[in-house]
Every structure is written in structure tokens, then in C-alpha cells.
Amino acid sequence: MAAAIPEQYQDLLQKKAFAHLGTVMKDGSPQVTPLWFDYDGTHIRINSAEGRWKDKNMRARPQVALEILDPDNPYRYLQIRGKVVDITKEGADAHIDSLAKKYLDQDKYPFRQPGEVRVMYKIEPERVSAMG
Amino acid sequence: MAAAIPEQYQDLLQKKAFAHLGTVMKDGSPQVTPLWFDYDGTHIRINSAEGRWKDKNMRARPQVALEILDPDNPYRYLQIRGKVVDITKEGADAHIDSLAKKYLDQDKYPFRQPGEVRVMYKIEPERVSAMG
Numbered sequence: 001m002a003a004a005i006p007e008q009y010q011d012l013l014q015k016k017a018f019a020h021l022g023t024v025m026k027d028g029s030p031q032v033t034p035l036w037f038d039y040d041g042t043h044i045r046i047n048s049a050e051g052r053w054k055d056k057n058m059r060a061r062p063q064v065a066l067e068i069l070d071p072d073n074p075y076r077y078l079q080i081r082g083k084v085v086d087i088t089k090e091g092a093d094a095h096i097d098s099l100a101k102k103y104l105d106q107d108k109y110p111f112r113q114p115g116e117v118r119v120m121y122k123i124e125p126e127r128v129s130a131m132g
Numbered sequence: 133m134a135a136a137i138p139e140q141y142q143d144l145l146q147k148k149a150f151a152h153l154g155t156v157m158k159d160g161s162p163q164v165t166p167l168w169f170d171y172d173g174t175h176i177r178i179n180s181a182e183g184r185w186k187d188k189n190m191r192a193r194p195q196v197a198l199e200i201l202d203p204d205n206p207y208r209y210l211q212i213r214g215k216v217v218d219i220t221k222e223g224a225d226a227h228i229d230s231l232a233k234k235y236l237d238q239d240k241y242p243f244r245q246p247g248e249v250r251v252m253y254k255i256e257p258e259r260v261s262a263m264g
Contacts, residue, residue: 022162030154063161
């Protein structure tokens with residue numbers, strides 16, 4: 001069962017806050033990347049493109065960490081540890097467009113690269129802690 | 133030899149930018165935490181307290197990752213992967229005070245907890261990439 005995001009921090013899921021995603025490389029060392037996200041009520045959903053480091057890492061080692069910092073107060077944040085439970089191309093293009101709407105107020109994702117295949121990942125929160 | 137921070141991104145080392153530190157837990161899963169940092173010209177220096185998760189993780193598994201996002205432009209950031217090459221209590225109290233000066237413009241770190249033992253970690257950058 002997914003861990004719940006405390007109600008008094010759910011505003012962070014709606015704001016233009018970035019998620020700082022931690023994944024683990026093949027050699028066991030960590031990697032951290034900022035990215036857009038949304039929340040479907042149960043899962044944190046993120047979006048990347050096939051073949052990137054984070055894509056490879058999440059397919060091979062699905063345990064991930066997310067830190068989500070309040071853009072209006074950097075001393076207030078969520079730390080989420082969890083597992084990638086779904087990786088899909090289906091709906092991934094519509095999903096990146098909806099994230100462009102959330103973060104840029106644009107209907108279409110403007111940074112698409114030629115030939116890039118978008119992928120959506122659903123992360124099930126297992127442990128959630130909040131600060132500030 | 134430490135990797136260099138590209139000159140056109142060195143402003144990020146001086147600004148009140150947070151570092152998002154990725155470490156790895158005993159079970160191989162990642163952890164991400166926001167924290168203050170400074171740069172001594174070679175190493176990224178961070179500060180924590182004895183016994184915290186990140187302290188335990190860095191002592192056991194010194195390979196870490198840092199992502200440093202420009203507070204004035206979230207699409208501009210540094211990603212640094214490297215190794216903790218020094219862990220010391222010596223100077224760690226003065227160091228957290230100097231970080232309080234950088235981030236809060238206060239001479240003394242105001243969040244000290246009773247009994248807490250401050251620790252300073254020096255991270256040698258091994259791979260640096262920049263976006264934006």
C-alpha cells in the first residue's frame with residue numbers, strides 16, 4: 001500500500017515545485033536530477049525519454065528517492081522514498097504536455113527533441129517524511 | 133584530480149543555491165536531501181550532524197551526487213558526481229556558522245540542537261555536467 005502524503009504538505013504537489021530524483025547507477029553510485037512531476041492521488045508521476053541515465057537506472061533499479069522543496073520556502077520540503085511500479089510509453093506524450101501546462105502554462109511541451117521517445121514512470125511512495 | 137566546475141557556472145557556487153545531495157542507503161536505495169554548501173576552490177563542502185542518515189551513508193558509501201539548481205532559473209543547474217574524501221569534526225562548527233552567514237546572513241547557525249555534533253564533509257567532484 002502506498003504511503004500517504006501528509007495533508008498539510010499536499011500543496012507542494014500542486015505548486016510549480018521541482019522534484020529532485022535520486023536514482024542509482026550500475027556501479028552503485030547515486031545520481032540526482034531535477035524534474036517535473038505530478039501526483040495522481042496515489043503515485044508521483046514523472047516523465048523522461050528512453051535511453052537517458054535516469055531511464056536506464058529506473059528500469060534496472062526501481063528503488064528511487066524524491067525530494068520536493070517548496071519554491072516559496074526552501075526550509076519546507078518532502079522526502080519520499082519509493083519504488084517505480086509502472087513504466088510506460090502509453091500516454092507519456094500527453095503527460096509531458098500536461099506537465100508543460102503545469103510548469104510553463106503551455107499546451108505543448110516545447111523542448112521535444114527529434115526522435116525522442118517519451119516515457120512516463122509511476123512511483124509508489126513507501127516512506128514519506130516532511131520538514132518545515 | 134578533481135574535476136573543474138565550468139567557469140560560466142561558478143556563480144552557482146556563490147549564490148544561495150541549495151545542493152540536493154544523493155547518498156545510498158545500506159539496502160542500495162537512494163536518499164536525497166537539500167542542504168547548504170560552499171566551495172573551497174577544489175571541493176564542495178557540506179555540513180551535517182553525527183548519526184544522521186546522510187552521515188551514516190557517506191561514511192559507509194562515499195560516492196555521492198549533488199545537483200545545484202540556480203535559484204534564479206530552475207532550468208540552469210550543475211550535476212556533480214564525486215567522492216567524499218574527508219570527514220571531520222575539526223572546524224565543523226565554524227563551517228556551519230559560515231554557511232549560516234552565506235544563507236541567512238547570521239553570524240551563528242541558529243538551528244543547533246542540544247548535544248548535536250557537527251561534521252564537515254569534503255566532496256571531490258569527479259564528473260561535472262551543466263544544463264541551461
